[in-house]
Amino acid sequence: MDEAAAQPRSLKLTIKFKRDKNISNCSTTADHLNNVAGEPNDLDGSHLPGSLATSSQDQVELNSSEVVENHSTENEENPSSGNSQYQLVLYDPAVNGGEANPEPIGYRPPSFPRPHPFSNQAPRVLPSVGAFTVQCANCFKWRLIPTKEKYEELREHIIEQPFLCETAREWRPEISCDDAPDITQDGSRLWAIDKPNIAQPPPGWQRLLRIRGEGSSKFADVYYVAPTGKRLRSMVEIQRFLNEHPRYVEEGVSLSQFSFQIPRPLQENYVRKRPAPARAALPNGADAHGMPESLDPPQVHPIAWSSPHVDTDLQLSGPGLSSRYFETSAFKPKKKKTSSKRRYNGDIVFNGNEANVEEPRQI
DNA sequence: GCCACCGGTGGC
């Protein structure tokens, strides 16, 4: 919504969200991309992370809930060398009031164009992945990855083969580090850090990421859809499925091709923390150490909460960005959480580098 | 009845 407006340059993707259980399709807005990427023509659906998105037919605007997946290689500030980062930017549907129902762009398997006839109700809209981005290891600018498949391909070897702007020439022949970043963090999105080196799913299989609503006990769930359409949600289930369908094993499918690792939201309070193990309650509300409850970490005051708008200024692009990005997080103690329950309008950012996850927003 | 989503726990 407004955020988008606020940030001219950020890309906007149109996504459809799923409402309730249904998913709608997603598409990106071409123009948006165009602006960002500067390549209008490319923008057909194929570019979007979601792959599915086809050209702009449905454009929803994204308001707040898009998710972008990024991955970057190192940061200048954080040269965690070797680690590349992927980031996902999530767009949060709720923000808009639900009008749109974007769907996770990258996540809808192309092969399942399933329409969702139903759903028009109001329902809660979950965030979904709006775009996939990877950071150039040289200039640190974020580049949008056109499809989920390409993103998965890059992610699989990101450590050994860091991403560079030139890599994007495969789909954007003219791109170079001299070009403006495709996306920067503006508060309109949620960012998440993806995990590097996750194997691409076996041919015919889909790896799906479902982002949970804010305040859930987990940020997201990964599940694989087998060629048969069976949805599998753990290695145990994969193994069982392979045992029951040896032909896949014969075709070369193995457990090493599966990973249930999920991205981590940069927004630290997005996921509800588990209540501290009940410690024996002491009389008077003091904790085990005799401190007043209120001082317990878990109870952080809501004050710390920075609104998305405020912090959103972090830019992902350019060294500056990364640095800032990292600085903040790097130095901030990751513990304070604020209250969780508000849903913010915006965004969450995921960063791919686990080792250094930062939270942008902290002030 | 199914299943997408969420909660929650055990183990590290």
Added chain:
DNA sequence: GCCACCGGTGGC
């Protein structure tokens, strides 16, 4: 604190 796993269930 994170991860892996899986049970429960509301909504369809």
